Amino acid sequence: MNEALCSILCDQDHWSFDPYVCKFIKFNKNGTGELWCVKDLTYIFAVNLERKSILQPKSDEVTETAETKTTANGKPQLLGKLNLEITLNSSVANSLTEGVPNWPSPNERYLSKAAFRTRFFTATIEKGNFIPDHWVGHEGKIKQRWGLRLLFDKSPYPTREGLKSPDEDPISVDHLEEMATFLARRLPDSETRGKAMNDDSFAGYRGSCSL
Template sequence: MNEALRSILSGGDEWYHNSDGRHIKFNKDGTGELWCRSNFNYWILAVIEWKAIKPPHGPSQIVEFPNQVPNTVWNKAPQLLGHLDIEITLTKRLPKVAETSVLAQGNGINERNLTDDAFQTRLFTVRIEKGNFVEPACIGHSNWRYELRLTFDKSPYPPREQWKDTEYGPDQGQYWNIVEFVSRHVPGLEKQGKPMNVAPTGLSACAVS
């Protein structure tokens, strides 16, 4: 099961919270990318290193996920594919696409606005589901549908205390609260009913702030 979940996680597609600037990607070679854009500012544009690990909890322990809502909110429940424990390390390396780009020149990008603690290895438990989803930042404002959802037990973005300056984009975007991502766009999926995810309380839909 873990091998199958790793294959889904690193299937080649990005996992979007918002396809206009906030996504995470896992490559099969243990690398990946984490992006965080606010309007025209990039706060995080970095290579990550990741690996699946043996669960630190027993099989009977229930892992709590933030923003989890009853499946009866929409028309039917998504299919749970499984849980996976992973380690993620944010690095200071830029993705190749950004190495020669003006995107990497921002004063607040990566280590310029993150403390050293943000680059330490962190442990996550993720849940992978199959169903009918929209980008979490665009619930109620988009018909672009995806069939996979990835939910973290805590955000893959650094917590607030690991940002040097949160006054503008970070405090407005509340990136450290983002835990839900979707992947694998399926044309026509919107014809099969309402989306199975709902907007977290207090967050505006389809925002890139």
């Protein structure tokens, strides 16, 4: 197991898909964690998880740290990759139930048994200057940036099979299967000049025109 990379993964308070709503994943050093999906005061679910790191070949191990300087070419710096085994459980997230031992467990309202099966992921951690993916082309005048990006090869949120009503509100509007990129480590305002490294938009629009 790559101890340096696991330390970066677990040292963050959480990795956020959207900093303005409670959609984030959190990893603790003891192999536990949490996955939240709460939007506009609508509680969808917030579950605990168990995480194991699968040994990487030595050639894939990280040599940089989160403090390493960003590359001069303006591109994200790869810190390394981890193979993760993640299992969600139906209990309400520990950080939500602190001090409230009899908190009800509504997670099964939207999640089926398939949501709690063990799944395997490849997670890439990069250092740079990032905005949430859904901000690309829509970043306002008040800019915010994050210095670490966590990219899963697929969303850690439950698949359609793990959702009881994937085509009904509030699940249908969230596109959980697309939530595979998370950010951490808020950067100071001095780091918000210019475009974020993952901003491929032009004049406020994302994509390009075809001739």
